[in-house]
Amino acid sequence: MKDALDIFLWVIFPYLALGSFIFGTIGRFAIFHAGVTAESSELLEKKQLMIGSILFHIGIIFVFAGHVVGVLIPKAFTDWLGIPNEIYHIGALVMGGIAGFMALAGMMILSYRRFTNKRVFKTSSFSDLMVNVSFLIIIVLGLSASFIDGAILHPEFNYRLNLSVWARQIFVFHPDYHLMLQVPIIFKIHVICGFLIFAFFPYTRLVHALTLPWQYIFRRPIVYRKRPRV
Amino acid sequence: MKVKAQISMVLNLDKCIGCHTCSVTCKQTWTNRPGAEYMWFNNVETRPGVGYPKKWEDESHYKGGWKLNRKGKLELRAGNKLNKVALAKIFYNPDMPNLDDYYEPWTYDYQTLFGKERKHQPVARAKSQITGEYMKLNNGPNWDDDLAGSDRSFGEDPNMQNIEADIKGNFEKTFMMYLPRLCEHCLNAACVASCPSGAMYKRDEDGIVLVDQERCRGWRFCMTGCPYKKVYFNWKTNKAEKCTFCYPRIEEGLPTVCSETCVGRIRYIGVILYDADRVAEACEEPDDTKLYERQLDLFLDPNDPEVIAQAQADGVDMETIRCAQKSPIYKMAVEQKIAFPLHPEYRTMPMVWYVPPLSPIMNYFEGKNSIKYPEMIFPAINEMRIPVEYLANLLTGGNTEVIKNALYKLAMMRLYMRARTSGKDFDPEKLDRVGLTEKSATSLYRLLAIAKYDDRFVIPKAKKEKVEHVEEEQGGLGYEACNGCSLAPVHGSVLRKAKAGESGKDAYAESFYGGIWRD
Numbered sequence: 001m002k003d004a005l006d007i008f009l010w011v012i013f014p015y016l017a018l019g020s021f022i023f024g025t026i027g028r029f030a031i032f033h034a035g036v037t038a039e040s041s042e043l044l045e046k047k048q049l050m051i052g053s054i055l056f057h058i059g060i061i062f063v064f065a066g067h068v069v070g071v072l073i074p075k076a077f078t079d080w081l082g083i084p085n086e087i088y089h090i091g092a093l094v095m096g097g098i099a100g101f102m103a104l105a106g107m108m109i110l111s112y113r114r115f116t117n118k119r120v121f122k123t124s125s126f127s128d129l130m131v132n133v134s135f136l137i138i139i140v141l142g143l144s145a146s147f148i149d150g151a152i153l154h155p156e157f158n159y160r161l162n163l164s165v166w167a168r169q170i171f172v173f174h175p176d177y178h179l180m181l182q183v184p185i186i187f188k189i190h191v192i193c194g195f196l197i198f199a200f201f202p203y204t205r206l207v208h209a210l211t212l213p214w215q216y217i218f219r220r221p222i223v224y225r226k227r228p229r230v
Numbered sequence: 231m232k233v234k235a236q237i238s239m240v241l242n243l244d245k246c247i248g249c250h251t252c253s254v255t256c257k258q259t260w261t262n263r264p265g266a267e268y269m270w271f272n273n274v275e276t277r278p279g280v281g282y283p284k285k286w287e288d289e290s291h292y293k294g295g296w297k298l299n300r301k302g303k304l305e306l307r308a309g310n311k312l313n314k315v316a317l318a319k320i321f322y323n324p325d326m327p328n329l330d331d332y333y334e335p336w337t338y339d340y341q342t343l344f345g346k347e348r349k350h351q352p353v354a355r356a357k358s359q360i361t362g363e364y365m366k367l368n369n370g371p372n373w374d375d376d377l378a379g380s381d382r383s384f385g386e387d388p389n390m391q392n393i394e395a396d397i398k399g400n401f402e403k404t405f406m407m408y409l410p411r412l413c414e415h416c417l418n419a420a421c422v423a424s425c426p427s428g429a430m431y432k433r434d435e436d437g438i439v440l441v442d443q444e445r446c447r448g449w450r451f452c453m454t455g456c457p458y459k460k461v462y463f464n465w466k467t468n469k470a471e472k473c474t475f476c477y478p479r480i481e482e483g484l485p486t487v488c489s490e491t492c493v494g495r496i497r498y499i500g501v502i503l504y505d506a507d508r509v510a511e512a513c514e515e516p517d518d519t520k521l522y523e524r525q526l527d528l529f530l531d532p533n534d535p536e537v538i539a540q541a542q543a544d545g546v547d548m549e550t551i552r553c554a555q556k557s558p559i560y561k562m563a564v565e566q567k568i569a570f571p572l573h574p575e576y577r578t579m580p581m582v583w584y585v586p587p588l589s590p591i592m593n594y595f596e597g598k599n600s601i602k603y604p605e606m607i608f609p610a611i612n613e614m615r616i617p618v619e620y621l622a623n624l625l626t627g628g629n630t631e632v633i634k635n636a637l638y639k640l641a642m643m644r645l646y647m648r649a650r651t652s653g654k655d656f657d658p659e660k661l662d663r664v665g666l667t668e669k670s671a672t673s674l675y676r677l678l679a680i681a682k683y684d685d686r687f688v689i690p691k692a693k694k695e696k697v698e699h700v701e702e703e704q705g706g707l708g709y710e711a712c713n714g715c716s717l718a719p720v721h722g723s724v725l726r727k728a729k730a731g732e733s734g735k736d737a738y739a740e741s742f743y744g745g746i747w748r749d
Contacts, residue, residue, distance in 0.1 A: 038449065042328075118363065
């Protein structure tokens with residue numbers, strides 16, 4: 001029975017979450033695209049937003065990039081480049097730590113603002129509140145996984161030998177759940193929360209991350225639109 | 231030369247009584263919804279005053295409109311494209327106005343007025359429409375209505391900065407005028423250029439600036455970009471909204487609601503033909519005081535056969551050209567030069583223009599002997615209660631000469647008509663001095679004073695039957711929060727073209743193109 005739970009968590013659940021993410025996003029943009037906005041509340045409150053939003057967004061962008069590197073680049077590759085394991089981990093902890101604490105500080109300010117500013121709180125939907133809380137949880141989990149569970153409790157643990165391998169296997173549809181069994185518990189919860197966020201991503205305000213206005217850089221300043229002839 | 235048609239408006243401030251009918255009817259029509267309570271697509275400001283939102287003309291604070299960069303090229307004052315990305319402005323827009331620059335919308339707790347008899351007289355207290363809690367009112371729409379002349383309005387009106395100190399706060403010399411404001415539907419709209427999503431656009435056929443509610447992603451740069459602060463952010467739908475120039479009415483040949491309901495009949499709507507190829511060049515005029523004339527220079531004579539031929543070649547339909555020929559706007563702005571743009575120095579080429587008001591100098595042109603010595607108005611205009619400098623700061627970027635000429639003309643026309651109706655002699659040569667003839671003075675009088683409906687509004691009907699796709703239009707998105715509504719007509723047709731095998735590039739080129747700016 002223990003295996004059944006592990007199979008569910010490390011084989012079935014990731015695909016459910018990613019399926020929800022992919023099909024949900026397609027649906028959101030194909031059918032419900034008019035509701036895709038950043039849901040800014042800057043009109044209602046400005047000062048706390050300034051610090052919180054900038055800290056969080058810059059932090060989370062670097063955190064995301066760090067995850068992509070950590071998960072997708074195999075250890076063999078950095079070994080081939082001649083980067084020793086210790087240096088890699090210290091580098092990851094320092095850079096990831098800076099970005100992670102920026103994101104945490106930003107999200108704490110943003111959440112404080114969302115829950116205590118009356119104008120912002122009263123105009124928030126349940127999903128807005130949920131997004132804030134879940135980001136707080138996952139950032140705290142991620143930081144404590146790296147700095148407590150990884151660095152202090154299990155210094156011998158190297159996520160690049162099991163967790164990252166498993167994560168790459170997901171993309172080739174062949175995840176080996178046994179790899180996840182040796183992973184410390186906080187890492188495990190962090191991974192599950194991560195997939196949960198991906199699962200509800202398309203149905204919340206988070207979709208604004210996918211609508212970056214690249215075309216603005218190349219566009220003519222004044223846009224004219226003509227009614228098409230039928 | 232590329233001829234485009236622009237629907238535009240002139241407001242005769244001489245007749246505005248500040249009754250706010252335009253604002254109220256506009257609000258009833260467009261913005262009486264949750265999220266839009268604080269939006270006034272049309273508002274009437276008492277001048278001098280702080281305006282709405284507070285001190286909107288202070289562009290060193292709000293960073294609206296365009297400026298010339300070191301190379302003399304146009305650049306958004308709030309920062310160019312790179313600046314928006316590099317400085318993380320998309321995460322936080324530092325120049326965006328806050329709700330407190332407008333006001334927190336409220337309603338009253340009317341329920342307490344009903345119910346059982348109580349010991350004390352019940353009072354309906356103000357309740358915020360955002361938080362639902364009781365609130366203390368310290369700002370609102372028209373908070374300084376009719377309070378011109380107070381220290382606050384003199385001190386906080388940016389147009390007063392360049393006026394001699396002796397007028398400021400000198401109570402006997404205090405003056406007041408009304409300034410109704412709406413979206414300017416600019417030729418070089420800074421809001422359109424600011425929109426990262428490409429949701430804001432000018433309509434090709436009439437130049438009305440609209441926000442595509444389906445494409446708006448709520449980045450809010452339009453709010454900052456618009457120097458007139460006439461783009462608002464709906465806190466409920468999280469999208470931008472603005473004056474639509476009542477386009478559904480315009481398409482039927484009807485005037486906007488604000489114009490239709492104006493009790494003073496001060497508003498005029500008509501078409502102007504302009505040369506889109508020269509807009510950029512005109513906007514880059516380095517001298518602020520010349521921007522008005524540069525804009526005037528863009529307008530084309532609708533009776534010139536060459537212009538008509540080019541207009542037809544550029545896709546302007548015949549009805550629009552005919553309306554442009556009868557346009558009251560052309561008459562006031564170009565032929566008589568009595569109408570001026572609001573703050574041309576923002577370099578957006580605004581298309582809602584104003585006839586400056588005459589103000590008490592009664593003795594000079596209504597007192598004894600005034601008809602006998604009409605030339606007395608020339609020195610008199612300088613003694614006007616409303617300083618010419620103030621009007622020039624508002625309407626011509628500081629060019630007082632053109633304002634004076636317009637006021638001479640208006641005053642002389644009054645003297646002439648007064649002499650005529652009271653059977654007195656009037657030397658027609660006096661009219662000559664201000665560029666009027668007996669015929670043109672009479673016609674100007676009819677246009678300004680009688681202001682018949684058909685003279686005020688000359689609006690071409692949209693040839694919608696040729697372009698409308700009824701099934702797609704049905705249930706199209708208005709200003710509601712939209713979760714999965716029918717595709718807007720524009721996008722629908724693009725999809726249809728894609729299905730018919732047209733390449734994305736071709737469909738794009740047909741549906742969107744920049745008429746003015748060639749990179």
